[in-house]
Amino acid sequence: MTPPDIVNDAQRLAALASYDILDTPPEPGFDEVVHIARVLCDAPVALVSLVGQDRQWFKARDGFAPSETDLASSVCAHALLEPDLLVIGDLAADPRTLANPLVTGEPRIRFYAGAPLRTPAGEVLGSLCVIDVAPRPAGLSPKQASALRNLAAQVMAQLELRRALADRDALLRQRAQAVARREDLLKLGDDLREAETEKEMIRIASRLVGRALDASRAGFGHLDARTEHIDIVQDWTREGIASIAGRHRFEDYGDLLPDILRGDPLVIHDVRADPRTAADPEPMLALQIGSLVNVPVRDRGRTVAMLIAQDDRPRAWSAEELVFLRNVADRLEVGVGRLRAEADQRILNHELSHRMKNMMAMVQAIATQTLKGVPDRAPVDALLKRLLALASAHDALLTADWTSAPIGATVASVIARFGLDDGRFAMGGPEVQLGPRATLSLAMLAHELATNAVKHGALSVEAGKASAFWRVEQDGGEPELVLEWRETGGPPAREPAARGFGSRLINMGLVGSGGVDLRFLPSGLEGDFRAPLHQVRQS
Amino acid sequence: MTGRESEPLRRSGVRQVVLVVEDEPMQRMMAVDLVEEAGFEALEVADATEAVSVLEARADIRIVVTDIDMPRGLDGVRLAALIRERWPPIEIIVISGFRALAEVRLPERAEYFSKPYEPAAVVAALRRMAG
Secondary structure (H helix, E strand, O other): OOOOHHHHOHHHHHHHHHOOOOOOOOOHHHHHHHHHHHHHOOOOEEEEEEEOOOEEEEEEEEOOOOOEEEHHHOOHHHHOOOOOOEEEOOOOOOOOOOOOHHHHOOOOOOEEEEEEEEOOOOOEEEEEEEEEOOOOOOOOOHHHHHHHHHHHHHHHHHHHHHHHHHHHHHHHHHHHHHHHHHHHHHHHHHHHHHOOOHHHHHHHHHHHHHHHOOOOEEEEEEEOOOOOEEEEEEEEEOOOOOOOOEEEEHHHHOOOHHHHHHOOOEEEOOOOOOOOOOOOOHHHHHOOOOEEEEEEEEEOOEEEEEEEEEEOOOOOOOHHHHHHHHHHHHHHHHHHHHHHHHHHHHHHHHHHHHHHHHHHHHHHHHHHHHOOOOOOHHHHHHHHHHHHHHHHHHHHHHOOOOOOEEHHHHHHHHHHOOOOOOOOEEEEOOOOEEOHHHHHHHHHHHHHHHHHHHHOOHHHOOOOEEEEEEEEEOOOOOOEEEEEEEEEOOOOOOOOOOOOHHHHHHHHEOOOOEOEEEEEEOOEEEEEEEEEHHHHHHO | OOOOOOOOOOOOOOOOEEEEEOOOHHHHHHHHHHHHHOOOEEEEEOOHHHHHHHHHHOOOEEEEEEEOOOOOOOOHHHHHHHHHHHOOOOEEEEEEOOOOHHHOOOOOOOEEEEOOOOHHHHHHHHHHHHO
16 A cells, blocks of 8 residues: 555655754664653554655664665554554554555564654654554553653654754854854955955955855956956865866856846856756866856946855855855955055056156256356255255155155165265164155255265365264153264364355254254264154154 | 257267257256267257167267157167167167166166266266266
8 A cells, every 4th residue: 555645745744854853863862762662562663753755764763673664664654644643453454554564574563553743833754653563452551552642742842852952053053153254254354455466365365265165166257358258366276176267258157147247146056957057067067066156246337357156066055155255255356456556556656756757857957057157156056966865855755655765765865976985974773764854854954964074074085984873762751863963084174154055954954943963073073963753754 | 850960060089979869858958068068079869769860870979868758759768779789889878767777677888867867977977988
């Protein structure tokens, strides 16, 4: 006799699947129940039997060797229809079971009593049953029947508890995973900020995606202008999976373009089953792609790039995983955007510097030509030299895109224009970044000091030397930058009689507001220049 | 061509000839003055194409002083490379508003000055090259 239709009821099967119990290892709670049932009913066999679509499988068994049987051998399948216990006093006499192989052949069972395993919603999953090899025309005693019902309720309670625990574990795992993903994203943001090339950014993001999702491959690629190809810049792969970096044509892999053009994430859980790839999944399978997610990066309404995650097996990508990928793609997009902006800024700065230099050259040419006929060359020469000192300061500022200049480079670029022989000028001190204004005033100051030294001071004679050393002083109060100009080996220094522009420039000091101590000594000029460090850095 | 080469100043062996290539007139004027004050005969052109025709027409040019970025035709770097290839004995001075020498590839024996340049330093280079 064929098993009743209820066996294949979709709702019943779904309920059974929701307990995730089939093919799990034995558990003491269930084993104890079948033992008690067997003893109470004084039967050689007791089973917790769960009836699936094509078999009955025993979560617990006492006195019976096989872990499952086909449905033709199942008596329990008939118990599914019963509102209460199914008791068959003689299996060999009952039309439902007389042809059952377990009745007609070994172990020749003759008696069956089963209590249904009914879910709170009313679906019957199977039964708790006792079996005897001798017929029992009187069936179970009322006490035994009652005990069997109660034990079946216990089995259901255990199944419920088991499922609740599994749900809770899954929830905890999900929460832990969500926390880990959030941390991953934060770290990704930090790592991308540190990265200096797009390739490095892609490497960081791909590795993160691959590891966090336990994917087989993760990568990032740009789409060509006609959205026909993707150029995968770089990918991360699990061990044993080959890289697919390089150019790929969408058409070669199925009907992928509509989603990509719309800007929707392309999600394929199984390349063999998905309508977009099922017609010919071979190209995907050849690349060890069983399932995939492509998250688009859009620019002005067009998909320009995609973040890619793949698995070599079919895989149900969860909503949470898709959100994670979207987040990674967004961060990668921001990072790459920053790199592009920086590159644009560099080009702009370069152009600005170029124009600035040409402008300085124009000023130089105009001044030279305008003052060509002036017989007194000294002031003309001073003007042109000061223009060059200004140009040197701009050169120094340029290295940090006009925001600051290192003090050493600023002094060195000014002094270099004097073409002094080795050993005649020494300089040094801690590296301090000067603000734009301090850079210009220090350049002018150094230029005037060196000009005077070459004209009248130590550098006017062969044996003379000059130096500029600086330090940061912090005597309890605010830190100060102190620069010491020293000349030795030249003629005695004399205070200039008239205060010209040159000496006024010198007296303006490091940031244009004084802090200057000049000593005109027989050994040569000594000058100490001080300014609060924060002013030097900011102004 | 703003041609000084038409003037009867070509006393070969007396004054060595320097060709100034610069598209910006005022900067060219300053360079020409500088070259002449240093005791050379100056020829001036506004771009590399004119420079090549002068070089093809005259065999007495000793030094070429060229700007790098010029609007038409070859830029100064390619002009310098061409001169080194076609007229190997000619000395070359390259002047540019570019950021640093590192960004410019120069042929052998060429000297580089950044704008705005120190006139004395360029004069020193001219004299060194003239030997």
